Structure formats: structure tokens, C-alpha cells
Amino acid sequence: MSYILQKKIANTFREQIMKKGFNHVSVSSLMRILDIRRQTFYDSFQDKYDLLEWQLNDTLEETIDNNIDYLHWKEILKLFIYExxxxxxxxxxxxTVQTEVNVADIFATHLVVLLAHVLERQELISNKKAQDNMWLLCLGISITIIHNVTTPNPVDYELIVKQAINAIEYSFES
Structure with missing residues (x-):
């Protein structure tokens, strides 16, 4: 299936989740809204959880992975947290509603791509301790972001950006 159709399905899925909530969005409702056949949906996605995983990865690819050669890592991190x-x-x-897709792992995986680029520039990419630290750091940043989304009293995203940048810089100081 074409990327454009997958993107259209994913955008509609996202809109419907924001309007109705995750549990009230089904493959059937997406088919009706998009005027597509069931098989058209299943040509790209196994179910709504597969669609969710694809949508999250696609968004983070656009936000993080595709900007690595164009923006400074701090700006990319800020874009990610702003998203x-x-x-x-x-x-x-x-x-909070679904447990099938490990969102923290997806966030951390894309942050690792970004930090690997930082390590490469500092010529630390072959350092095993730096690599281990990178994964734990990315997971910690991901959990901090998730906590901020799910807590009743979230802090401003710019504070999380500042904390994440400070943690990264402290971790990889030479």
C-alpha cells in the first residue's frame, strides 16, 4: 500500500482518538470515515494496534530521524517533546488506555538514534559504557515525558527539554 494512504489512515486515526478516545475508534469506523474497504486497511495494518505503532514510529521518524542532518540535536529534542x-x-x-504498544520503548528507540549521532560526533560511539548509558538515558527521558503527559499537574514542556538537555550533556561530558 502507498505511504500516502497509510498516512491518511494514520492521520484520521489520530484525529478520531483525540475526538472519541482510543477505545471508541475501530477499524470499521475508520473505514466509514475514509470510505475504504476493510481489505484496504488490512493490506497495511493488522489491527488498530499495528496502526498505532506505525503512526508513532512515522511521527517520530519525521520529527527526530529525518532532522538529524539538518538541525542541532537540542532543537530536535525540543521538537520531539513539543510534538x-x-x-x-x-x-x-x-x-493510559491501551497496553499492547510499548510507547516508552518507541520513544526511547528514536531518541537513541538522535543520541547515537551525538556520540558519533564526540567519537564515543564505540565506547560500551557510553552506549549502555545512552539507552538508559533515553528510556529515562521517555518515562519523564510519559509521566508529564499522564500526570494531573504537568510541567511546561520547556522544563522537560531543559532537564533532558542537561542530563544528556552531563552524561557525555569528556
Whole structure:
């Protein structure tokens, strides 16, 4: 299936989750809204959880992975955290209602791509301790973001950006 159709399905899915909540969005409802056949959906996605995983990965690829050669890592980190904050209702539903897709792992995996680039520039990429630290650091940043989305009293996203940048810089100081 074409990327454009997958993207269209994913965008509609995201909109519907923000309007109705995760549990009230089904493959059938997406088919009706998009005027597509069931098989058209299943040509790309196994179910709504597969769609969720694809949508999260696609969004983070656009936000993080595709900007690595164009923006400074701090700006990319800020964009990533802003993306989560700007669509807080969507991410809240994805984090609190469903347990099939490990959102923290997806966040951390894309952050690792970013930090691997930072390590490469500092010529630390072959350092085993730095690699181990990188994964735990990315997971910690992911959990901090998730906590901020799910807590009743979230802090401003810029504070999380600042904390994440400080943690990264402290971890990889030479």
C-alpha cells in the first residue's frame, strides 16, 4: 500500500482518538470515515494496534530521524517533546488506555538514534559504557515525558527539554 494512504489512515486515526478516545475508534469506523474497504486497511495494518505503532514510529521518524542532518540535536529534542505536548490528548489516550504498544520503548528507540549521532560526533560511539548509558538515558527521558503527559499537574514542556538537555550533556561530558 502507498505511504500516502497509510498516512491518511494514520492521520484520521489520530484525529478520531483525540475526538472519541482510543477505545471508541475501530477499524470499521475508520473505514466509514475514509470510505475504504476493510481489505484496504488490512493490506497495511493488522489491527488498530499495528496502526498505532506505525503512526508513532512515522511521527517520530519525521520529527527526530529525518532532522538529524539538518538541525542541532537540542532543537530536535525540543521538537520531539513539543510534538508530544502539542498532541497531549492523543498521547494520553495511547498511554493510559491501551497496553499492547510499548510507547516508552518507541520513544526511547528514536531518541537513541538522535543520541547515537551525538556520540558519533564526540567519537564515543564505540565506547560500551557510553552506549549502555545512552539507552538508559533515553528510556529515562521517555518515562519523564510519559509521566508529564499522564500526570494531573504537568510541567511546561520547556522544563522537560531543559532537564533532558542537561542530563544528556552531563552524561557525555569528556
Amino acid at each position: 508530544i505536548d502539542a498532541h497531549k490528548r492523543y498521547y494520553y489516550e495511547c498511554l
